[in-house]
Amino acid sequence: MYTMKVKHLLRGLFGLWLVALCAAVQAQSTGAISGHVTDATGEFTFPDAEVRIEGQRRREVTGRDGSFRFNNVPEGQYELVSEYGGAMPERVAVTVIAGETAEVSIRIGGGSEQDNANQLKGLLIDSQAAGQAAAINRRRRAPSVIDVLSSDSVGNFPDQNVAEALQRAPGLSVQRDQGEGRFVVIRGIDPSFNSTTINGMRIPGPEADSRAVNLDAISSDLVESVEITKAITPDMDGDAVGGNIEVKTLTAFDLGGRSGSVTVGGSYNTTNEETSPDISASYTDLFSIGDGEDNLGIAFAVSQFDRDTVSDGIEGAPWEMTETPEGNEVNALLEGEQRDYVLTRKRTSVALNFDYRPTDTDEYYLRTMYSEFDDAETKEENIFKFEEGDIEGLDADSGEFVGAEYEKAHSDSNKIVEITSYSLGGKNERNNWTFDYNLGYATAGEAGDLEITGETLAEDVAMGYDKSGDAQQPLLYVIGDQGSNASDFILESAEGESVFNEERELAVAFNAQRDVMFGEVPGFIKFGAKTRQREKENNIDISIYEDFGDTYSIADFAQDSPVDYPPRGDFGPAVDRDKYRDFFYGNRDNFELNAEDSLIDSAAEDYDIEEDINAAYVMAQAEFKRLTVIGGVRVEETDYAARGTQVTIDENVNDGEPQLNAFSDSKSYSHVLPSLHLNYALQDNMAVRAALTSTIARPGFEAAGPWQIIEIEGSGDDIERVAETGNPDLEPLESTNFDLRWEYYPTGVSLMSAGFFYKDISNYFLTANVAGEAPFEAFDEVTQTINGGDAELYGIELAYIRQFDFLPGPWDGLLLDASYTFTDSESDLPERDSGIPLPGQSDHIASFALGYEKHGFNIRVAAAYRSEFFEETDDASDPMFDRYQDNHLQVDITSKYRINDMAQVYLNLVNINDEPLYAYWGSSEFNSQYEEYGPTIEAGVRLDF
Secondary structure, three states: OHHHHHHHHHHHHHHHHHHHHHHHOOOOOEEEEEEEEEEOOOOOEOOOOEEEEOOOOEEEEOOOOOEEEEEEEEOEEEEEEEEOOOOOOEEEEEEEOOOOEEEEEEEEOOOOOHHHHHHHHHHHOOHHHHHHHHHHHHHHHOOOOEEEEEHHHHHOOOOOEHHHHHOOOOOEEEEEEOOEEEEEEEOOEOHHHOEEEEOOEEOOOOOOOOOOOOHHHOEHHHEEEEEEEOOOOOOOOOOOOOOEEEEEEOOHHHHOOOEEEEEEEEEEEOOOOEEEEEEEEEEEEEEOOOOOOOOEEEEEEEEEEEEEEEEEEEEEOOOEEEEOOOOOEEEEOOOEEEEEEEEEEEEEEEEEEEEEEEEOOEEEEEEEEEEEEEEEEEEEEEEEEHHHOEEEEEOOOEEEEEEEEEEEEEEEEEEEEEEEEEEEEEEEEEOOEEEEEEEEEEEEEEEEOOEEEEEEEEEEEEEEEEOOOOOOOOEEEEEOOOOOOHHHOEEEEEEEEEEEEEEEEEEEEEEEEEEEEEOOEEEEEEEEEEEEEEEEEEEEEEEEEEOOOOOOEHHHOEOOOOOOOOOOOOOOOOEOHHHHHHHHHHHHHHOEEOHHHHHHHHHOOOEEEEEEEEEEEEEEEEEOOOEEEEEEEEEEEEEEEEEEEEEEEEOOOHHHOOEEEEEEEEEEEEEEEEEEEEEEEEEOOEEEEEEEEEEEEOOOOOOOOOOEEEEEEOOHHHOEEEEEEOOOOOOOEEEEEEEEEEEEOOOOOEEEEEEEEEEEEEEEEEEEEOOOOOOOOOOOEEEEEEEEEEEEEEEEEEEEEEEOOOOOOOHHHEEEEEEEEEEEEEEOOOOOOOOEOOOOOEOEEEEEEEEEEEOOEEEEEEEEEEOOEEEEEOOOOOHHHEEEEOOEEEEEEEEEEEOOOOEEEEEEEEOOOOOOEEEEEOOOOOEEEEEEOOOEEEEEEEEEO
């Protein structure tokens, strides 16, 4: 079925292409204008520069190589006007002859005016200004509401991965893991509800239970630009409620010829006092093949970063109302954890791109990228189970317990996340037709070595906690000798777990655009089709070993020296990674396997899912004197088929042995997604944009997966049925989106904007107890994700960029980049009278960067802030069980010095304010998680040739 659908679509698209091509080559009474926009020397090209035909209300935006083309131009003489950033407009005369293409070269800065020369120098040479100019121009010329980060902009921050870089864009924040940005939140929308593309190819999510893409796996060194589309057009995938993140990698035509760079550096973590190597390199070149000149471009980039680090933390389970010995009730910590992590993270990214342009109207490309994120982690946990003991003393800040349990857990894992992307395509221009097509294949997955764990337990321990000194880091402690020695902790269980999760997507797309005149109004009509064939596979194999008796304790594999644990409290004895590894593999054959639990945990999470998405769209654009209108509709049809396992444990059948049955489901559904975009120029450097769009978000694979775990206990009137289950019948979330943005572009590298956005969301995903509803009428409790919630989100987005080149020296080297976003949201929760915020939505997001560049020096102080956000709830009926992540402010300093045209040295200070991660339950005084990572110092040298 998979192969046949692709064949049918390819045949259909090929036939459509032939018909359109035949129509395009008919004789025309018009000609064309083609050319490039460069600097006065012709060495540097200007992407995203505007070129317009004076008096004709027609304009084009140059491509990544500075090229532009006007089709369907009547015979006659015209004047072209080109503008870029703060440079003076350039005017060039051109004569159009029917059936021919007039070649034009527009050279910005070719005049003699000193002011123009100074502005151009700032645009081309100063890396901070150059990056901002490129990003501002692309945003200004875009057909919809977007934000852009150029490669220079990314390079001006110490961001090691794409997620970290995106926190600098307006309205975006990141969700972190071990101090590094991993997932990107767009305007408060969950990362699973956004789309991510690399060179136009949709990227799957590597995690088993989510559609979100781990952007920490992609090195920022490979990036030519990142474009965030916040209001999508009909020619884009419709499942982008927050927006689409498009990552573009380097091509040879971006730089116009041979170029290369090598960066060698090191990263010093102040917490573990270790230095990690960082190296990257890139090379581009143009070759002449056939009768052409410089028509084949090859670009190669590679990056590798090893990060050795440690982190320490304290975590608390939900605090519960508990009666004190005096008869009062206070929120008490019933289980707390101390955690110590030792990590080695290795990020390797490679990009290889080929571009072939045999003529000015034909181009073909092959874009490839591979990224591997190797995450080796050793974790030690001290788990204080206060609720297993008796209360000795309890008040609002502290508690002491006797007869409690003290567990120590050890885990050793090495998970590898891989993302690959291949994109083969082309573009042809024939008179007033433009065709583009693409065949893409992408994979994302997670695998790695066997994760081994061990749990040890000391019983009858006196212990306590005290948050009076620091509520974020409550003191967890042992009273007396029991629980202080390695021999007190007896091995209770050991596990070995292997994970294989992979998602594959094959995509084929074809688009055709025809330039037309709507009466006196120029514009175009565009249509196309796309298919996405997606497969998701998840396979987990778990072996659980128990019943060790009193044979082993931590003393058999203990660390020789105490754990370095800066937070409050003594960590006590801990497991040595290498000793436990030798113990586990050396004795595993003699361990007693818990076959029942191993079978349940392994089978319940295995699934195979196929999701085929076929889409078609039509859209049109009309350019009035000051108003540009884009309207259209996209139709997406989804075929979904899933196979998993139903696990039933019925104590009345086969002595309670687990019963495994194949569980499968399938469904089809369609969505019609209209959109309208308006762009009105109030004056030449000021515009208002408005957009009304429709988007969807398909449910996560675990939520919609074909799996069930059913437990049945008792008999007769005392029978109890409990289940956890996926929901293959989940409908996609639907959102109607409105965007309004005012933009002002003063002279020079500058931007001011203010915007409002609103999203009306239906079919929101909720986790609920559906016992009593079909087909679970006889059940007492069934946990399942369902549709049923509505939500709304709105906000204000402000941005300001300014190069202060108008100031007298030395202040003319200053550059400011600042943004602020206010967001509010509310979603339904049936168990409460009032709603709750959307998960991941912060009320306040801000980014601030003050830079200075002159005489070879380049320094930038940057801060990224987000306020607290709701993450999840452990009990939908009680707000005290709501988990929030506290506000986060990180300050970084980037400094560079260019020694000469070839060499540059840099020194970066990352997280200089030593910002920790803090999460809490209900109120900030009740700890859920505290972790600290320490500042990092980066230094190195870059060579350009």
